[in-house]
Amino acid sequence: MVKIIKLCLLTLLIIGCSANNKSTAPLDRSDLADSVDLEIIPLELTTHLGDQQQFVGGDEIQFLLSLGQDAYIYMYYVDAVNNISQILPNENQQTNFYTAGYFLTIPEYENLYRFTISKPFGNESIWVFASDKSITIKQSPGSIESIKQLIKISSEKAYGDYVLRITTRKK
Numbered sequence: 001m002v003k004i005i006k007l008c009l010l011t012l013l014i015i016g017c018s019a020n021n022k023s024t025a026p027l028d029r030s031d032l033a034d035s036v037d038l039e040i041i042p043l044e045l046t047t048h049l050g051d052q053q054q055f056v057g058g059d060e061i062q063f064l065l066s067l068g069q070d071a072y073i074y075m076y077y078v079d080a081v082n083n084i085s086q087i088l089p090n091e092n093q094q095t096n097f098y099t100a101g102y103f104l105t106i107p108e109y110e111n112l113y114r115f116t117i118s119k120p121f122g123n124e125s126i127w128v129f130a131s132d133k134s135i136t137i138k139q140s141p142g143s144i145e146s147i148k149q150l151i152k153i154s155s156e157k158a159y160g161d162y163v164l165r166i167t168t169r170k171k
Contacts, residue, residue, distance in 0.1 A: 041160030042068030080122030
């Protein structure tokens with residue numbers, strides 16, 4: 001009987017040691033998204049119309065970004081039917097690193113493109129994400145929340161986000 005108990009204890013000891021020596025896969029940072037302490041990058045977004053956030057078809061819109069510290073900026077537009085379009089970076093304005101300043105203009109006047117209001121009309125939003133790290137986003141994830149988490153997880157020390165709500169309508 002004593003031999004059986006010793007054998008069982010030895011078996012448990014061996015199993016316990018091998019379990020402790022197993023290598024574990026690296027942690028997935030997405031599991032840590034809410035527990036990672038990131039410094040907040042202060043930012044705010046408005047338009048050339050200021051507090052009046054209603055636009056009609058054909059209007060050109062220019063965004064004014066206030067950024068509290070140097071950061072890489074990622075902007076997304078969510079139209080009235082929840083289609084997501086990436087505003088920054090884009091093929092006309094690939095540089096998305098901005099230095100802190102008061103009301104940086106997007107698009108910049110020297111760039112040869114403009115944002116023009118068109119269908120579908122309704123309640124829309126512009127999301128701005130700031131990171132201390134340049135992030136390559138190969139394809140647009142399916143939701144703003146996915147984009148937010150990707151940028152937040154990829155940030156090293158600092159992250160910020162801001163959403164601007166606007167209303168668009170027919171002329």
